[in-house]
Amino acid sequence: MLIAPSLLAADFSRLAAEVQKVEAAGADWLHFDIMDGHFVPNITMGPLIVKSLRRHTGLFFDVHLMIENPERYLADFVHAGADAVTVSAEACTHLHRVLQEIRRLGVKAGVALNPATPLAVLDYVLDELDLILLMSVNPGFGGQEFIPAVLPKIARAKEMLAGRNVLLSVDGGINAQTASLVAAAGADVAVAGTAVFGQDDVVQAVKMLRTGKKPV
Ligand code: DX5
Ligand code: ZN
Numbered sequence: 111m112l113i114a115p116s117l118l119a120a121d122f123s124r125l126a127a128e129v130q131k132v133e134a135a136g137a138d139w140l141h142f143d144i145m146d147g148h149f150v151p152n153i154t155m156g157p158l159i160v161k162s163l164r165r166h167t168g169l170f171f172d173v174h175l176m177i178e179n180p181e182r183y184l185a186d187f188v189h190a191g192a193d194a195v196t197v198s199a200e201a202c203t204h205l206h207r208v209l210q211e212i213r214r215l216g217v218k219a220g221v222a223l224n225p226a227t228p229l230a231v232l233d234y235v236l237d238e239l240d241l242i243l244l245m246s247v248n249p250g251f252g253g254q255e256f257i258p259a260v261l262p263k264i265a266r267a268k269e270m271l272a273g274r275n276v277l278l279s280v281d282g283g284i285n286a287q288t289a290s291l292v293a294a295a296g297a298d299v300a301v302a303g304t305a306v307f308g309q310d311d312v313v314q315a316v317k318m319l320r321t322g323k324k325p326v
Contacts, residue, residue: 111289112299113319114139114172114279118154118252119303125159126166128307133167135312140169141281141301143252144187146177149201150250157183157190164191172301174222174281176249177201181208188215196220196243199231209238222281224248225257229267239276242267243301246292247282252303256283261295268296290322 115137120128129140142160147153160171173192177183180197181204187195195212199221202208212219220241221232225248232242244263247254260280267278279299280292289300302319309315 111293111297111320112138112277113306113316114141114299114301115306115316116141116143116252116281116301116303117159117307118143119307121307125163129163129167129169131312132306132316133169135306135316137169137306137316139172139299140167141172141174141303142192143303144173144175144177145250148178149198150176152250157186160187160192161190170194172196172220172279172299174220174243174301175201176222181211184208184211185215188212188217192217194218194220194241196222196241198222198224198249199227200224205231206235206238209235213238213240220279222249225260229263229270232270236271236274236276241277241279241299242271243279243281244297245282246280246284246288249282253308254283256285256288258291261291264292264295264297284319286318286322289319293322 115132145152145154170193174196209219218240222243246260277298280297281301284302285305
């Protein structure tokens, strides 16, 4: 599994150093949680932070938009340096069009689904997708508990993809234990905030997420 630390749990007073720390620890992607205070109760960051960090790291920038009407900001995030832009299905009236627009801008297109949202909303957009982000907490805050009902959803999503070139990512409440469960269910990417940035030994934290146990 690829490991995508979520910047939300980093020390915002020293972001560049935090990002370089997880890059050196072997993280694969960097996950940005963008929240607008409408789709989710919390407000976090905009394209300015993505842009500021772009020159400090070579990590793949996985931008997760938890914002209403995300079509207004796609170009801003791509120009800021996003490599993938994921929109929340529940926040898009015209999901198909939004995904086409993300690809037209030249980056990978993702759709996030809240825990309660069925996979069926993806049935008719599978050809427009590069990434599915299954939320394993209700979006809005870091540090929440993993929702186990998402495990069979991961397995079903994997079946639905039937070998397509679409990555399956899981986000929320990921720690060493839940990481091994989502890996076994078929996830390709694990997003983790607290379990990476919240730890004293980030190298060990990334290894534990990858292997599900303490490295020897
Ligand atoms: C939740 C965000 C997640 C979250 C993950 O709204 O999308 O990326 O920050 O944080 P942890 O790993 O702390 O659950
Ligand atoms: Zn996220």
